[in-house]
Amino acid sequence: MKKPIIITLINVILIWGCSPTTQITASWRSDEAHSEYKSLFVAALTENLQIRQNIENEFASRLQNRNIVTTRSIEALSPDFFDSNEPSKDQILEAIQAYNSEAILTITLIDIEEEERFVQGGPMGPGFAPIGRFGYYGNFGGYFNHWYGAGWNQGYYKTDKKYFMETNLYDAETLKLLWSAQSKTLNPNDIEAFAKEYVDVLKLELRKEGFVQ
Structure with missing residues (x-):
């Protein structure tokens, strides 16, 4: 009876670990x-060149598979374009219109929140270490070392980071806002992994709205 329970627990852990x-x-x-x-x-729209490259590259790659011609801002604007003062709207529009794009998709980080929480520990059962016939319990020293080293997980504090993004779609000719979505990302592991997951979620939303195939 234990085997199905173990398999079920593993599946739950995998599903939870892979959830977006x-x-x-x-x-x-x-x-x-x-x-x-x-x-x-x-x-x-960020001064962080690595984030800019990863997000724009991911969008270009995924949308190309949907037969959409994609122009990245990094192709039209210099890598340090957002570094000096606030860029002129006319400069950006001139670069955009030169590529005859139908619409403009902007991505902006609007907020970061940090929250500290305590991850509760607890006793670890015998299954976490081989015990043998008597194992660690043959004498007090062995038992104490086992308990102190692995028998009790005392818990720890963890800081969660929440990244709030805004994605807007504008008509390139009239410059009117067509669609806007706000998203939340919890504890991204790294920039590359974040970009892939973020673009996956936004591309699915764009398809639901009928903006892309």
Whole structure:
């Protein structure tokens, strides 16, 4: 009877471990938005060049598979474009319109929240270490060493980081906002992994809205 229980627990752990940490928290769509844009200008509005590259590259790669011509801001604007002062709107629009994109997709980090929480510990059963016939319990010293080293998990404090992003879709000609979505990402492991998961979630949302195939 134990084997099915163990397999079930493993499956639950795997499902929980692989579940996405990025979630859409709110979205809005204009009545003027139409379906299936064929060309997008993607701009991650951040001074962090690595984040900008990873997010824009992921969008370009995924949308290319949907037969959408994608222009990354890093192709049209210099890598240090966002470093000096606040860039001019006219400069950005001039670069965007040069590529004749139908719509503009912007990605912005709007907030970061940190929250400390205590992860409760607890006793670890015999299954966590081989005991043998008498094992660690043959004498007090062995038992104490086992208990002190592995028998009790005393818990620890963990700081959760929540990243709040905003993704907007604008019409390239009228510059009107067509669609907006806010998302929350919990404890991203690294920039590359975050970019892949974030783009996966946003691409699915764009498909639900009918903006891409």
